[in-house]
Amino acid sequence: MVIVWQAFQNPCMTRDAALLLPSTEPVTLIDPDGHPVPHVGHDLPDPQALVGAYAALISARRFNDQANALVRQGRLAVYPSSHGQEACQVTCVQVLDDGDWLFPTYRDSAAIVARGVDPVQALTLLRGDWHSGYDPHATRVAPQATPLATHLLHAVGVAHAARLRGEPTVVMALCGDGATSEGDFHEALNFAAVFRTPVIFFIQNNEYAISVPLARQTAAPSLAHKGIGYGVPGERVDGNDVAALLTVLGAAVARARAGEGPQLVEAHTYRVQAHTNADDPGRYRSADEVTPWLARDPILRLETHLRGRGLLDDQTSSGYAEQADQLAARMRAGLGEDTPSDYRDLFAHVYAEPTPQLREQQALVADELSREEAR
Amino acid sequence: MMPAEKLTMAAALNRAMRDALRADPAVVVFGEDVGPLGGVFRVTDGLTAEFGDQRCFDTPLAESGILGMAIGMAMNGMRPVVEMQFDAFAYPAFEQLVSHAAKMRNRTRGRLEVPLVIRVPYAGGIGGVEHHCDSSEAYYAHTPGLHVVAPSDPADAYGLLRKAIESADPVVFLEPKKLYFSKAEADLTAPVPPIGKAVIRRPGTDATLIAYGPAVPIALEAAEAAAQEGRSLQVVDLRSIVPFDDETVCAAVRSTGRAVVVAEAAGFASVSSEVVARVTERCFHSLHAPIRRVTGFDIPYPPPKLEHVHLPSVDRILDTVDELQWEYA
Numbered sequence: 119m120v121i122v123w124q125a126f127q128n129p130c131m132t133r134d135a136a137l138l139l140p141s142t143e144p145v146t147l148i149d150p151d152g153h154p155v156p157h158v159g160h161d162l163p164d165p166q167a168l169v170g171a172y173a174a175l176i177s178a179r180r181f182n183d184q185a186n187a188l189v190r191q192g193r194l195a196v197y198p199s200s201h202g203q204e205a206c207q208v209t210c211v212q213v214l215d216d217g218d219w220l221f222p223t224y225r226d227s228a229a230i231v232a233r234g235v236d237p238v239q240a241l242t243l244l245r246g247d248w249h250s251g252y253d254p255h256a257t258r259v260a261p262q263a264t265p266l267a268t269h270l271l272h273a274v275g276v277a278h279a280a281r282l283r284g285e286p287t288v289v290m291a292l293c294g295d296g297a298t299s300e301g302d303f304h305e306a307l308n309f310a311a312v313f314r315t316p317v318i319f320f321i322q323n324n325e326y327a328i329s330v331p332l333a334r335q336t337a338a339p340s341l342a343h344k345g346i347g348y349g350v351p352g353e354r355v356d357g358n359d360v361a362a363l364l365t366v367l368g369a370a371v372a373r374a375r376a377g378e379g380p381q382l383v384e385a386h387t388y389r390v391q392a393h394t395n396a397d398d399p400g401r402y403r404s405a406d407e408v409t410p411w412l413a414r415d416p417i418l419r420l421e422t423h424l425r426g427r428g429l430l431d432d433q434t435s436s437g438y439a440e441q442a443d444q445l446a447a448r449m450r451a452g453l454g455e456d457t458p459s460d461y462r463d464l465f466a467h468v469y470a471e472p473t474p475q476l477r478e479q480q481a482l483v484a485d486e487l488s489r490e491e492a493r
Numbered sequence: 494m495m496p497a498e499k500l501t502m503a504a505a506l507n508r509a510m511r512d513a514l515r516a517d518p519a520v521v522v523f524g525e526d527v528g529p530l531g532g533v534f535r536v537t538d539g540l541t542a543e544f545g546d547q548r549c550f551d552t553p554l555a556e557s558g559i560l561g562m563a564i565g566m567a568m569n570g571m572r573p574v575v576e577m578q579f580d581a582f583a584y585p586a587f588e589q590l591v592s593h594a595a596k597m598r599n600r601t602r603g604r605l606e607v608p609l610v611i612r613v614p615y616a617g618g619i620g621g622v623e624h625h626c627d628s629s630e631a632y633y634a635h636t637p638g639l640h641v642v643a644p645s646d647p648a649d650a651y652g653l654l655r656k657a658i659e660s661a662d663p664v665v666f667l668e669p670k671k672l673y674f675s676k677a678e679a680d681l682t683a684p685v686p687p688i689g690k691a692v693i694r695r696p697g698t699d700a701t702l703i704a705y706g707p708a709v710p711i712a713l714e715a716a717e718a719a720a721q722e723g724r725s726l727q728v729v730d731l732r733s734i735v736p737f738d739d740e741t742v743c744a745a746v747r748s749t750g751r752a753v754v755v756a757e758a759a760g761f762a763s764v765s766s767e768v769v770a771r772v773t774e775r776c777f778h779s780l781h782a783p784i785r786r787v788t789g790f791d792i793p794y795p796p797p798k799l800e801h802v803h804l805p806s807v808d809r810i811l812d813t814v815d816e817l818q819w820e821y822a
């Protein structure tokens with residue numbers, strides 16, 4: 119393969135800092151009451167896209183509810199819910215083509231399912247069966263990353279390789295507000311900018327990193343402002359507004375696919391529920407703080423808007439609810455019973471070929487188990 | 494003198510930091526979620542409320558930043574106690590630890606000291622998903638310049654942490670997560686042996702089990718089970734991996750002539766292999782059998798549903814003890 123270095127230089131690298139700065143307020147196209155908000159530079163997405171996003175939202179909410187229930191029943195080891203962040207979860211997937219990649223975190227199971235991954239496979243990690251349950255190549259979804267921000271560099275690598283291989287791939291890399299403090303976040307932005315890789319860094323700013331509020335993460339005017347130092351344009355968007363998310367993320371993807379490089383998108387949303395079921399938010403925030411966000415729920419807003427425009431009626435709405443029911447039923451059926459775990463898996467995947475020592479260790483376990491059976 | 498009380502290791506560690514904060518204005522505690530939340534394991538519970546946000550505080554979410562800043566503060570007269578939220582989340586701080594915390598004294602011929610404590614909730618047995626159960630002690634123990642300790646009960650947790658905070662050198666303080674909430678009698682006013690000293694947790698005459706941190710309770714359980722079968726097992730708790738107490742450990746092994754090292758970490762190139770090497774070098778002529786090991790396998794830590802296969806168990810220890818060439822008494 120001949121690599122033409124010139125292709126990766128930045129012929130139109132902007133010296134105009136203003137072009138890299140986000141808007142002063144997050145882009146909103148539908149307000150919390152469901153009314154359209156005119157916006158210079160961004161139009162409402164077409165009705166079909168909005169209705170599609172609505173169906174996905176209903177399923178994503180249902181997915182969160184069902185996963186929370188499964189934790190209570192002891193069917194999942196832990197669940198970091200994205201309740202209230204579903205608009206982010208579904209839109210970041212909806213703007214992608216089949217060949218594009220998604221790089222999710224532990225918080226993004228709903229996005230993975232929206233991408234088309236089987237919900238039971240998507241929950242393998244949190245169920246405790248294995249570290250990752252789906253095929254990343256077949257689904258174009260990287261394993262969920264827990265070590266914060268580390269996967270953002272992998273996203274840059276996948277995107278850079280795609281360019282070298284002449285593929286039109288765009289990579290959607292997800293992280294939270296807290297993760298933007300990690301060194302890897304900054305290295306990823308810089309690498310992406312220098313090599314002009316087609317990556318969207320999509321931050322779901324839900325105002326908390328476990329108990330730590332955003333004010334302890336940054337003194338910057340916004341997280342989207344972090345792009346400018348690396349030459350990456352930043353944009354801020356209302357994270358509970360499906361329309362704004364589809365438009366802003368869609369534009370970022372189109373730009374990246376056209377070879378114009380990475381973009382940073384900060385969605386302002388809120389973690390309505392605990393960090394995970396193991397967390398106790400009463401120790402660090404008041405219920406009063408949560409209440410206003412309930413009124414800004416992404417589903418409520420889109421539903422009012424669609425009904426107001428005659429794009430949604432009771433019949434279509436109950437059709438989507440039924441789809442969501444089926445998803446939940448699939449989760450209950452797949453996660454409601456124990457699947458047998460095979461100890462041999464522990465030794466089979468450490469290397470391409472198990473080492474002699476691993477074969478020995480596996481034999482030891484086999485011997486123990488056969489003696490146990492004999493007893 | 495305060496009477497013995499029943500408390501958890503988490504509570505004992507909390508008390509150690511509280512008492513250290515009271516005793517020395519140079520002590521500060523910081524990390525991720527250690528403030529109002531009190532840490533994800535509640536080990537720093539109430540410290541911000543009692544001492545204020547200047548002495549126990551949340552930082553931005555960056556482990557390299559946390560440790561790097563701690564090193565600077567230690568260079569300027571403070572005694573930082575930092576928390577890494579979980580074993581595997583300490584890895585971003587590795588550069589600061591290995592290249593700076595561990596080497597500062599040596600680089601400057603002792604002119605700069607960095608007295609700091611890196612607390613690491615570590616190891617498994619809690620059904621944690623990936624990256625939450627690593628046994629990372631070998632990385633630290635392999636790095637000259639760091640002290641590495643791991644308590645196995647509340648009283649020792651208190652005493653060792655107080656000594657770690659007073660230490661002139663950086664101490665990696667490994668807290669076995671699965672022992673955080675088990676209660677035991679402890680008299681926190683009673684002195685504990687210094688860092689660098691191992692202790693005999695159970696006397697025995699037939700063979701010696703050598704363990705540290707999360708493996709100690711398993712070794713004690715195995716010794717109890719062996720006693721039922723008429724075999725007397727001695728249990729040594731290392732407490733301090735670096736510095737290593739050759740004297741106590743070797744005297745113990747010489748007294749029985751047989752030994753098994755029990756550790757949760759993968760066995761290859763590990764603390765357990767170091768123990769076998771040192772003890773064999775020093776006690777060869779007293780041994781009736783090669784020293785054996787019961788360790789985790791050489792695999793990434795398993796998912797929750799399979800961790801029971803990986804962790805050293807009483808049965809695995811007793812099987813191994815059975816193989817110590819008893820025919821050559």
Ligand SMILES: Cc1ncc(C[n+]2csc(CCOP(=O)(O)OP(=O)(O)O)c2C)c(N)n1
Nearest residue numbers: 225264265266294295296297326327328582
């Ligand atoms: C390197 C690293 N350090 C610490 C943690 C522990 N941890 C898990 S989630 C979390 C908070 C992350 O907050 P944020 O990035 O805002 O994402 P959110 O959970 O809010 O979606 C922390 C500290 C981790 N997973 N990885």
Ligand SMILES: [Mg+2]
Nearest residue numbers: 294295326327
């Ligand atoms: Mg967050």
